[in-house]
Amino acid sequence: MSKKLSPEEIVKYFKDEFKTKIKSVDIRKKTAGLKKHESVNIWMKIDKSIFKNFIKYLCDLQYPHLSVVSGNDLGKTVELIYHFTLGYGTRFNEIVLNLSLELPKSKLEIETICDYIPGALVTEREKQEMLGVKIIGIPDDRRLFLPDDFPKGIYPWRRDETGPDKMYKNLHEVKK
Amino acid sequence: MKQKTTTKTTYHVPIGPIHPALKEPVYFEFEIDGERIVDVDVKLGHVHRGIEWASRKRNPIQILYLAERVCGICSYCHPTAFTLAVEDIAGIEVPERAEYLRVIQGELERICSHTLWAGVAAHEIGFDTVLFLTWEIRERAMDLTEYLTGNRVTKAIMTMGGIRRDITKDMIPTVTKHLNYLKDNFEKLRSVFLDDKTVKMRSQNVGILTKEDALKLCAVGPTARASGVKKDVRVDTSYFAYGDLDIDYITPDILTGEVNGDVYDRILVRLLEVKQSIDLIEQCLDKMPSGAIISEPNTPKLLAQLKKVTGDGIGRHEAPRGEVIHYVKLTGEESPYTWKIRAPTYNNILPWIPMLKGEQIADIPIVAASTDPCMSCTNRVAIIDDMNKYELTNEELHNLSIKKTRGLKK
Numbered sequence: 368m369s370k371k372l373s374p375e376e377i378v379k380y381f382k383d384e385f386k387t388k389i390k391s392v393d394i395r396k397k398t399a400g401l402k403k404h405e406s407v408n409i410w411m412k413i414d415k416s417i418f419k420n421f422i423k424y425l426c427d428l429q430y431p432h433l434s435v436v437s438g439n440d441l442g443k444t445v446e447l448i449y450h451f452t453l454g455y456g457t458r459f460n461e462i463v464l465n466l467s468l469e470l471p472k473s474k475l476e477i478e479t480i481c482d483y484i485p486g487a488l489v490t491e492r493e494k495q496e497m498l499g500v501k502i503i504g505i506p507d508d509r510r511l512f513l514p515d516d517f518p519k520g521i522y523p524w525r526r527d528e529t530g531p532d533k534m535y536k537n538l539h540e541v542k543k
Numbered sequence: 544m545k546q547k548t549t550t551k552t553t554y555h556v557p558i559g560p561i562h563p564a565l566k567e568p569v570y571f572e573f574e575i576d577g578e579r580i581v582d583v584d585v586k587l588g589h590v591h592r593g594i595e596w597a598s599r600k601r602n603p604i605q606i607l608y609l610a611e612r613v614c615g616i617c618s619y620c621h622p623t624a625f626t627l628a629v630e631d632i633a634g635i636e637v638p639e640r641a642e643y644l645r646v647i648q649g650e651l652e653r654i655c656s657h658t659l660w661a662g663v664a665a666h667e668i669g670f671d672t673v674l675f676l677t678w679e680i681r682e683r684a685m686d687l688t689e690y691l692t693g694n695r696v697t698k699a700i701m702t703m704g705g706i707r708r709d710i711t712k713d714m715i716p717t718v719t720k721h722l723n724y725l726k727d728n729f730e731k732l733r734s735v736f737l738d739d740k741t742v743k744m745r746s747q748n749v750g751i752l753t754k755e756d757a758l759k760l761c762a763v764g765p766t767a768r769a770s771g772v773k774k775d776v777r778v779d780t781s782y783f784a785y786g787d788l789d790i791d792y793i794t795p796d797i798l799t800g801e802v803n804g805d806v807y808d809r810i811l812v813r814l815l816e817v818k819q820s821i822d823l824i825e826q827c828l829d830k831m832p833s834g835a836i837i838s839e840p841n842t843p844k845l846l847a848q849l850k851k852v853t854g855d856g857i858g859r860h861e862a863p864r865g866e867v868i869h870y871v872k873l874t875g876e877e878s879p880y881t882w883k884i885r886a887p888t889y890n891n892i893l894p895w896i897p898m899l900k901g902e903q904i905a906d907i908p909i910v911a912a913s914t915d916p917c918m919s920c921t922n923r924v925a926i927i928d929d930m931n932k933y934e935l936t937n938e939e940l941h942n943l944s945i946k947k948t949r950g951l952k953k
Contacts, residue, residue: 395631399781400639400787401787402787403786406782434859435870435890437883454779463857512587513588513591523593523596
C-alpha cells in the first residue's frame with residue numbers, strides 16, 4: 368500500500384522544502400515485547416504560515432490518515448496538534464507524525480484541510496467550538512458536540528476568561 | 544437546517560437522539576424519497592459528559608479509573624491508551640510478562656465486544672434466536688474475564704508500568720477450558736452469520752463503503768478493514784507483545800477473495816477477528832516469559848515520579864472498534880494539563896453518510912449498527928410531514944426491519 372520511509376527521510380523531505388519554518392523536530396523510538404521491535408513517533412513543530420502547504424506536501428508524499436487534532440490553551444497562544452499516521456498497511460511500517468503549531472490568541476485562525484482530507488471535518492468542527500479557533504473555509508461550520516443553546520463565546524477547553532469556569536461555578540447566572 | 548433542501552418529492556425523518564439501532568444517543572436527520580434515503584445529517588454530543596474536564600482535578604492513577612468509565616464495553620481500551628501516553632512521556636519501562644498479559648486482556652475484550660455486536664446485529668434484522676445463541680457463547684468470554692480480573696465490565700486491570708493481576712500456572716487449565724469452548728462454538732457462529740441465506744440477503748450489497756471513501760473519511764477498525772484498508776495498530780506498529788506474535792490484517796478477501804465493503808463484509812471481518820483473538824491469547828499463554836508484572840508496585844512512589852515529569856505524548860491501541868488515541872500533556876503538576884480522548888467511533892461517523900445514502904428506511908438499523916457505534920441510544924422516531932406529526936416507535940421501526948427480512952424469505 369505504501370512505500371517504506373524512514374523517519375529521518377520524512378523529516379529531511381520537509382526540511383528541504385520548508386527549512387527554518389520547521390521550528391523543532393523530535394524523533395522518538397520505543398521498543399516493546401521480547402523481540403524489541405521499534406515504534407516511531409515524530410513530533411514536529413512548524414510555523415503556521417506554511418501549514419496549508421505542509422499538508423499539500425504531506426499528501427504528495429503519501430496520503431495520510433488523520434487520527435485527530437488535539438489542542439492546548441498555552442496562555443498567550445493556542446496550540447493545535449495534528450496527529451497523522453503514515454505507512455500503515457505493512458507490518459511495523461507505521462510512523463505517527465504529530466504536527467504542532469501555535470496560534471496567537473489575537474488571531475485564532477487556521478485554514479481547513481477538508482479539501483485534502485475530508486475526514487478532518489469532525490475534528491475541525493470540534494476545535495472550532497471547544498477552543499474558539501476559526502477554521503477558514505470549513506465546509507460545515509455548525510456545532511457538533513455542544514448543544515445549540517450553549518452560550519456563545521464560551522469555549523470549554525480554554526483556560527482564560529472565555530473558559531467555562533463561570534458556568535459551572537454559578538450555573539444560575541448563565542444566560543442561554 | 545437541512546429542511547431547506549426538501550423538494551416536493553422528498554421529506555425529512557429525524558431519528559434520535561433516541562433510536563433503536565444504536566444503543567446510545569445520536570441524532571440523524573434523513574432526507575427520504577419514498578423508501579430511499581437521499582441525504583443524511585448527523586448530530587452528536589448527547590452524552591458528552593466532560594470526562595476530560597473532570598481529569599483536571601485528578602492524578603494519573605485516579606484518571607485510569609475515570610478512563611474506564613468512558614465506555615463500558617471498551618473499559619480496557621481507554622485506560623490502556625492513557626497508560627501508553629503517560630508511559631511515553633515518563634519513559635516508564637514495562638516488564639515483558641506484563642506486555643503479554645496486556646495482550647491477553649485486550650484480545651479478551653475484543654471477543655466480548657465483537658460477539659456482543661454480532662448478537663445486536665442479529666436482533667436488528669429480526670433473528671432473536673441468533674441473538675441468544677451468540678450471547679450464550681459470549682457469556683463464557685465474560686466468565687473468563689471475571690475469572691481473570693474479578694469483574695465482568697469495569698475491570699481495573701491496567702496500571703502504569705504493568706498490569707495488576709497475573710495469570711498463574713494453576714489458572715491456565717480454566718483459561719484453556721473456556722478458550723476451547725469458544726473455539727468449538729466458533730463454527731456454529733460462522734455458519735449462522737456467513738452461510739445463512741437470509742442474513743446474506745439483508746447484508747450483501749447494503750451499506751457499502753468504498754475503499755476510497757474509507758481512506759478519505761479516515762475510517763478505522765473493522766469498518767475500514769471491511770472496505771479493504773489494511774489498518775490495524777496491532778500489526779502496523781509494535782506495542783505490548785504484539786510484535787512477537789503471529790498476526791495479520793483481517794480483510795474480507797482472505798475468506799471470500801473479494802472486497803465489497805458492505806454490511807456482510809463487516810460481519811465477516813469481526814467474526815474472523817474473534818477467531819484471531821482466541822489464537823492470539825493462546826500464543827501469549829504459550830510464549831509468555833516469567834517475571835514481574837509491574838515495574839513499580841508502590842503507587843505513591845510512581846505518582847511522585849509522575850509529578851516531576853513534563854512533556855506530551857500519545858497512546859494508541861487497537862480497540863474492538865478501531866484505533867483509539869489519547870493525547871496527554873504533563874506539566875509537572877499533580878493532574879495532567881491536557882487529556883484528549885479520541886474513541887474509534889469519532890472517526891467512523893462520517894463514513895455513515897456514504898453508507899446510508901441510497902438505502903431504504905428498513906436498512907437504517909442494520910447499516911447504522913454495522914459500524915458498531917459506541918455512543919448510547921434510544922427508542923423513538925418522529926416523522927414530521929408538514930403539519931401532521933406522528934411517531935414511529937422503536938417497536939414499529941424494528942418491525943419494519945423484521946418485515947423486510949420476512950418479505951425476502953418468501
